[in-house]
Amino acid sequence: MMTKHLTLAGLLAGFTSLPAWAQSIDPQGLEIIGKPVDGLMGFQPGVTELATDLQWLDGMILVIISVITVFVTALILWVAFRYNAKRNPTPASFTHHTPVEIAWTVVPIVILVAIGAWSLPILFRQQEIPVADVTIKAIGNQWYWSYEYVDDDFGFDSYMIGAPALGGENMKTPEVIAQLEAAGYSESEWLLATDTAVVVPVNKTIVMQVTGSDVIHAWTIPAFGVKQDAVPGRLAQLWFKAEKEGVFFGQCSELCGQAHAYMPITVKVVSEAEYAQWLSRAKEEYAGIVPTVTVASAD
Incomplete structure (x- = not known):
């Protein structure tokens, strides 16, 4: 009514x-x-704590994913150049590399935990009225x-x-x-x-x-x-x-x-x-x- x-x-x-x-x-x-x-x-100018927190978080995550993207792209290019058939006619036959496997498991976990540690407080601040x-x-x-x-x-x-x-x-x-x-x-x-x-x-x-x-x-x-x-x-x-x-x-x-x-x-x-x-x-x-x-x- x-x-x-x-x-x-x-x-x-x-x-x-x-x-x-x-x-x-x-x-x-x-x-x-x-x-x-x-x-x-x-972004538009942030005039609240919520907006400035979100903009900072966006910038921080952008830096992290940019570094990851550059690193992975460079690694792919280097492997393609160094280990192509012309430069490496006899490829290696090993199937495991423990230090590398530990690194590609632990490093992403650390990155995700860090992102969560920064983002969750900002999320909770929004939701706690x-x-x-x-x-x-x-x-x-x-x-x-x-x-x-x-x-x-x-x-x-x-x-x-x-x-x-x-x-x-x-x-x-x-x-x-x-x-x-x-x-x-x-x-x-x-x-x-x-x-x-x-x-x-x-x-x-x-x-x-x-x-x-x-x-x-x-x-x-x-x-x-x-x-x-x-x-x-x-x-x-x-x-x-x-x-x-x-x-x-x-x-x-x-x-x-x-x-x-x-x-x-x-x-x-x-x-x-x-x-x-x-x-x-x-x-x-x-x-x-x-x-x-x-x-x-x-x-």
Whole structure:
């Protein structure tokens, strides 16, 4: 029932006043950090401990497998050159070489144990959900995300700017560019920016409860190092603590139907003061909770 209310609210807001609505609840002026860039290779800047750990692990394993690949390739080439029929017309007939057999058994075991010793703590750190400062429920729908701020009793839907549900055609038209600019984005953020963003405070532990309402989706933010399937009927969790303010983009990462490519994720990481202001406005906008005003006493 709540999802239906959220969907209706999102559609009405999107059709009637998208730019003003988005600006009224989202802090502006943030640096866009986590986004794909054409022509570049490598990871997006990691702004959480999870992301930096994963990127370090990837680099470390890349070094190990590169050394192994170079060594094995060089060994094959050397054997092919040294022991071909022309250079070695009478091949040796032995079948065992104990030191070599011990080496090719022990060395891989040592390498695998080392990789496990480095990777398992990183995996456990991802899976051990800490106590949350902010808990948000993310619900994957075809083809948009619904968010519920569990501790504050409000929620909203998040559509890609230019999506058909908001009167668009999944095309970069002048109207869509105008909507992007009105929401504080540029033309290069088309297919990435949403009409409403998840807003979280910097340096606080955020726990996302992830599920789906129809088919399997996946909530993914590369710069945070998080990715979790949203499975209907199941409630999974992930966590992150962003260490830098800015705007970060992600995508649904499970093929979920015809418009799978058009359900991006936008997260804005702001200061605690900006988050408190946004939270007060969001409660009033979505839950009808009027902010209380504290009046100082006369004495």
